[in-house]
Amino acid sequence: MSPQHSPWWRDAVVYQVYPRSFADANGDGMGDLPGITSRLPYLAGLGVDAIWLSPFYTSPQHDAGYDVADYTDVDPRFGTLADADELIACAHELGLRIIADIVPNHSSSEHPLFQEALAAAPGSPERDMYIFRDGRGTRGELPPNNWTSIFHGPAWTRVTEADGTPGQWYLHIFDTTQPDWNWENPAVHALFADVLRFWLDRGVDGFRVDVAHGMVKPDGLPDATVTAEGLVDIPEGEAPIYFDNDGVLEIYRAWRPILDSYDGDRMMVLEAWIPEKRLPLYIGDEKAHQSFNFGFLQARWGVETMRAAIEKPLALADAVGAPTTWVLSNHDVIRHASRYGFTPDHRFGEGLARDEVPDAELGLRRARAASLLMLALPGSAYLYQGEELGLPEVRDIPDALREDPAHHRAGVPGRDGCRVPLPWEADAPAYGFSPTGASWLPQPAEFASLAADVQADVDGSTLEMYRSALRLRRELRLGLPAEGIAVVEGMPDGVLAIDHGGIRAAVNTTQRPVPLEAVAGPGAELLIASAAAPAKEGMIPADGTVWVRRP
Template identity: 50%
Template sequence: MVYQVYVRSFADANGDGLGDLPGITKRLPYLRDLGVDALWITPFYPSPQHDAGYDVSDYLDVDPRFGTLADADALLTRAHQLGLRVVVDLVPNHTSDQHEWFQQALAAGPGSPERDRFLFRKGRGRGRTQPPNNWTSVFGGIAWEKLPEGPDGSTEWYLHLFDRTQPDLNWRNPEVRAMFADVLRFWLDRGVDGFRVDVAHGLFKDKALRDQRSAHPSSQHVESMLETDTKDEPMWDQPEVHDLYREWRRLLDSYDGDRMAVAEAWTQTPARTAAFVRPDELQQAFNFAWLLAKWDAGDLADCIRRTFATLDPVGASPTWVLSNHDVVRHATRYGGGKVGVARARAATLAMLALPGSAYLYQGEELGLESVDVPEELRQDPAWFRTGKVWRDHCRVPMPWSGARPPFGFGGRKQPWLPMPSEWAALTVQAQTGKRGSTLELYRKALKVRRTFATSAPREVEILDRARSVLAFRRGPVTVVLNAGKRPVALPKGKVLVNSGRLADGKLPPDTAVWIG
C-alpha cells in the first residue's frame, strides 16, 4: 500500500505556504497510523518550479524551498523507524532548461557534444523557419522551441514534449545513461527504497524523429488507452527503453533490501504496459486502466480480467490507482457531491481487496474532491499553454485541523493554492474518531486488509451477479459493489467492512462491502 505525497501540498513546517520535507517528516506517524506501507514523494530537487518540480535543475540535491539534504536524510531515517518505505520521483525524460547541461548546450552551439545530450535539430522549410517535425507537446502547441540566431545566422530547435522549459534528453547518448545511473546510486546510497519513473514510456524517441503519421496530437497519449485503434506514436514507447530498464533492474538488485521501481507508462495496449514489468525489468507499472474505468460494474470487472490476463504471462504483480496529481480526483470524476464521494468510497474498497499494490493519493482518504481554483491563481504550465488543460484542481493542500484555512497545513494564510472554507468538516482532525467518516473507513479497510492480503491467494474469481453488480472472491473475502440504482441482496457471511450503511440486509446503490 503506497501513499502519494505531493510535496508542495502535504504539510508546511516553516509557514511559508509551501509544503516541505520537514513537514512530511512531522506527519509520518499519521501515515503509519493510517495503515500504509510506503510513501511516494513527488520531486523535491532544485528546480525553477515551472512544472511543480518536474523541471529538475539538479538531481543530487534538495530545493531550498523544500529543505536540505539533511532534511531528506532525516525523513528517510524517521520513515524507516516507523516501518515505512520511501519511494522518490525520478524525472529522466527531460531536465529543466536551467540544468547545467542545457546551459552548456546553449553556450556550445550546433554540432557540439554538449548539444548531443539533448534533441537539437535544424528547422525545415525556407530559412529553416518551420519545426523539425510535426510533433505536439503534451501541454499543448508545437513540441519544438526555436533558439535565437547565432552570429553566423544559424539556428536550431530543441524538442520539449512537455513545457518549453523542459528540454527532452537524448537517451541514445551514453553520457545521459551514465548520469542517471549515478543519480540512482546517489539516492539508493542515502537509503531510498525505490523510484517512481516519470514518463517511463517516453525516454527514447524514433531515431529519425520522423513525422507522426496520424491526425492525433501527441498530447492525446493518455486518452489513447481508451481507443481501439493503434496510433502512430514515434515519440512514445520505443523498444530501446527496455534495455535501459534491464540495466536499472540489475542496479536495483545489487543493493541490499527490497529496492524497486514503478513505471508511469501510458501505453496504447495492456500488453505493451506488461513489457515494462517483465521479470528482468521494472517491478511495477501503474494500472491506469483502473483509473480510467467507468462507474459501471461490467467495465470494472473487465478491467480486473484484463489486468490479470496481461500480467500473468510475465508473472508481474498488479497495481491499482484511482487518483493522482495529474487527474481529476475520483470523487469528482464519479459525479461529485454525496454521490461522487459514495462511489469513490465503494471503488476504493473494491480496489483494496484486490491483490498487488494499491496507490492512494493524499487527501482521498478524506473524501476530498477537485477544487475550482480561480484562473488568476492557477500555476499549471498546461493551463498557460492551452487555457483549457490544468491540474491545479487536484493539488490543493491537505486540510489537517481547525475551522478555517489553512486548516493546520502551516502558517496563518492561504497556502500556494487556496483551500475552500467548506473543507472544515473534512479535516483529519474533524474526521478522526467520527463513525462513518471517509478517514475512518480507510483506516478500518487498511487494517482489515492486513489480516488477509498477505496470505490470500493471488487469484480473483469474478462472480456471476446482476449486470449492475461487481462481485468477486479472493481467498476468504467476497467483495460486492452495487453500481446500480436499486439495493441488492448480500451473500451470506460476516460483514467485515462496508463503504456505506446497509439497509435491511441489502447493499444500497453506490456502496461496496467485504464479507468474510
Template identity: 60%
Template sequence: MTSSQTAERTDAPATTAGREWWRTAVIYQIYPRSFSDSSGDGVGDLPGVTSRLDDLRDLGVDALWLSPFQRSPQKDAGYDVSDYCDVDPLFGTLADFDELLAQAHARGIRLIVDLVPNHSSDQHEWFQQALAAAPGSPERARYMFRDGKGPQGELPPNNWESVFGGPAWTRVVEADGTPGQWYLHLFDSSQPDFDWSNDAVREEFRGVLRFWLDRGVDGFRVDVAHGLVKAEGLPDYTPDPDAGSMGGEEANVPYWGQDGVHEVYRDWNTLLAEYDGDRALCAEAWLPTPEQTALWVRPDEMHQAFNFAYLETPWDAAALRSVIAESIAAYAAVGAPSTWVLSNHDVVRHASRLALTAENPQGHGIGPDSPGKPIPEVGLRRARAATTLMLALPGSAYLYQGEELGLPEVIDIPGDARQDPTWFRTNGERYGRDGCRVPIPWTADGPGYGFSPNGAAWLPQPAEWAKLARDVQNGDPSSTLSLYRSLIAARRARGLGAGTLEWLEGFGTDAVAFRNAGVTVIGNTGDTAIPLPGGIVIAASGPLGDGELPADTTVWLAND
C-alpha cells in the same frame, strides 16, 4: 453462496514471505508542496512530511511515494529538475530528506522517490552548456536538438505537439544572435527532452540512481517511463484530439512506448539488484492496454507499473470486471503483481471523476465552465465504494494524499490563481491539474486548515475543507478516514494483497463480485439494491439495507 452463484478462478502472482514487499504494498503518494508546510511560505516541505508520519503510520500504509523535491525552478511543480542530486530549498535540505527517510524507516514505512528521466529543466547545467555550444557538439547531443525545415530552418523538425498544448519544439538563438536549431520538449518549453541514445545520458542517470540508493531509498517511481526513446527519424504524428494527453488510448505513437526504452530499464534493474532490501522501480507508463503495460514489468525490467487502464475505467460493473480480469492475467503472465490506483496528482480526483457526466480527457482538468460537473454526494459515495473494491484486489494499491479524507476536485479556482503550465499554454482552454493539487486539510479551525502555520497556501483552499479536515474525521467511525483505516487493516490481516481472485456470478449485471482470501467482495454500480448472501460484514463503504447492498456501495463479507 447459493447454487446459482458460481465461482471462476483467476490466478494472481504469489508473494515470497518477507521479500518483494512491493507485490502487496499499499503505497501513499505525497505531493510535497501540498501536503504539509512547516515554514509558513505556503508550500509544503520535507520537515512538514516528517511531522505527519505518525498520521500515515496510523493510516496503515506500507510505503510513501514522494513526488519531486529535487532542485528545480518549479516551472512544472518540480517535474523540471535542474539538479537531480540535491533538494530544492523550497522543500528543505538533504539533511531534512535524510531525517525524513530515517523517521519513516523507524515506523516501518518505506520511501520511494520520484525520478524524472525523460527531460530536465532548461536551467540544468547540461542544457545551459548545450545552449552555449555549437550545433553538432557533444553538449547538444545530450538533448534532442535538430535543424529546422524550410529554406532558413524556420519550421520545426516535425509536427509533434506538447502534452501541455502548443508545439513540442522551440527554436534557440545561437551565440552569434542568429536563429538556430530547435529542441524537443514533449512537455513545457522549459523541459527539454534528453536523447537517451546518448551514452553520457545513460551514465549520468546511473549515477543519480546510486546517489539516492546509497542514501537508503527503497525505490523509484519513474516519470514518463514510456517516453524516453523516440522513433527513428522522428516522423510526423497527429494525435487523436479526444485521446488522453499522455497517449494512454493510442497505439503506435512515435514518442510513447518505443521498444528501445526497455533496454534502459533492464540496465536499471541490474543496478538496483546490487542493493539489499528489494529496491523497486515503478513505471508511469500510459499505454493503451494492460497487456502493453505489462511489458514494462517483465522479470528483468521494472517491478511495478501504474494501472492507468484501471484508473480510467468508469463506475460500471462490466467495464470493471473486464479491466480487473485483463490486468490480473496480463501482469501474472510476466510474473508481476497487478497495481491498482484511482487518483494521483495528474488526474481529476475520483471523488469527483466518478460522478462526471461529460467527457474527461486526461490532463484537461475541470473548472467553473466545464460541462457535466459532479454532484458531490454522488461522487463521494462512489469514491468510497470504488476504494473499498480496489483495496480488496490482489496486488499492490496506490493512494493519493487526501483521498482518505474524501477530498473532491477543487473546481472553482480563479484563473489568476492557477499554476499548471497547461492552463497557460492553452490560453485557459484546458484547466489543467491544479484542482487535484490544492493543499490538503489537517484541522478544521487552524490557519490554512492546518496545512501551514499562518494560513498561507500556494493554491487557494475551499471553505468545504473545514468539514473534511483530518481532525474532524478522526473520531467519527463513519468518516472516510475511518473507512480507509479499517480497509487497510483488514486487507493486511486477511492477506488480500497476496490472495487469489475468484469471480462470483449470480448477483446481477450491475455487480462486481469476487472472493479473495476467503473474503466475499460485492460492489453495486447500479441504481437498485442487490440481495446480499449471508456472512459477517468486515467492511462496507456505506450503510447497508436489511439484507441488501444499496446502489453505489461495496461490502466485504466473511464466514468467520
C-alpha cells in the same frame, strides 16, 4: 514465490505525497520536507506501507518540480539534503518505505547541462546530451517535424545561437522549459545511473519513473500522421509516435541490476501510459517491478467496464510473474470523488471546468465504494494524498493563481484542482496546512468539514473507512497472492463480486439496494462496508461495496 519470502512491494499500499501541498512547516505557504516528516505518524497510523514522494529536487517549478535542475539536491523551497535524510530515517523508524520520483525523459531548461548545450555549437558533445536538430524550410525556420507537445503547441523551440542568429531547434514533449534528454547518448545513461545510486545510497527504497514510456524516440524522428483536419492522429488504444518505442525497455534492463545490487528489495514502478497489450514487455524479471494500471483509474462506473479493468491487467501481469498495481487518483487526474459525481458517459477535458458541477454526495459515495473494491484486489495499491479524506477536485481556483503549464499554454483548467493543500485541522489557519495561514493555492470552505481531525475516530467517516480497510487488508493478506481470485458469475444485475483471500468483495453499481444474501448467500459475515451511514440490515446500498466472509 511463497508469501513468507515475498518482496514488500508486491502487495504494498503506497501513499503519494505531493510535497508542496502536504504540510508546510516553515509557514511560507508551500509544503516542505520537514512538514512531511512531522506528519509521518499520521501515515503510519493510516496503515500504509510506503510513501511515494513527488519531486522535491532543485527546480524553477515551471511544472511543479517535474522540471529538474539538479537531480541530487533538494530545492530550497522544500528544505535541504539533511531534511531529506531525516525524512527517510524517520520513515524507516516507523516502518514506512520511501519511493522517490525520478524524471528521466526531460530536465529543466535551467539544468547546467542544458545551459552548456545552449552555449555550445551545433554538433558539439554538449548539444548531444539533448535532442537538437536543424529546422526545415529554406532557412531552417520550420520545426524538424510536426510533433506537438503534451501541453499543447509545437514540441520544438528554436534557439538563438551565440552569434545572435536563429539556430537549431530542441525537442520538448512537454513544456518549453523541459527539454528532452537524448537517450541515444551513453553519457545520459551514465548520468542517470549515478542519480539512482545517489538516492539508493541515501536509503530510498525505490523509484517512481515519470514518463517511463517516453525516453527513446523513433529513429529519424519522422512526422506523425495527421487527420484531415491537420491534427496529429493517434489511433485509439495506441501511443503517440514519440512514446512506447522499444528502446526504452533496454533502460529498465540496465537499471534493474543497479537496484538488485542493494539490499532491502529496492524497486521501480513505471508511469507508462501504454496499450495494455504492451505491459508485459515492461515488467517482470530483469525488467521493471511494476507499472501503473491506469485502465482501472479510467474505468467508468459499471460492472462491465470495472470487471474488464480488473481481469485484463491481472492476466497480463500474471503472465510475467509481476504484481498488478491499482490506482484511482494521482496528481495528474481529476480526483475520483469528483469524477464519479457525473454520469458514466461524461467526457472530461483537462481538469474540471467551473461549470462542471459534480453531484458531491454521489461522487463521494461511489469513490468510497471504488476504493474499497480496489483495496480487496491482489497486488499493490497506490493512494493519493487526501483521498482518504474524500477530498473533491477544486474547480474555482482563480486563473491568476493556476500554475499548471497546460493551463497557461492552452487555457484548459489543468491539474491544479487536485493539488490544493490538505486540510488537517478544521479550526486552524489554512486548515492546519501552514502555521501562518498561507497556502500556495486557495483551499475551499468545504475542506473544513473534511479535515483529518474532524474525521478521526468518527464512525462512518471516509478516513476511518480507509483505516479499517487497510487494517483488514493486512490481516487478511489480500495483497497476496493472485492465485484463486475469481469474478463471481450469476450475480444480480449491476453487481460485481470478486472472491479473493477468503472473502467476497461486492460492489452494487445500481441505484437500488440489493439483498446481501443474493450476493453472498445465507450466513455471510459482514466485515466492512463503504456506506457512510448504516444501511438497511441485510442490504447492500446503492453505489456501495461490502467485504464479507462466507460460511
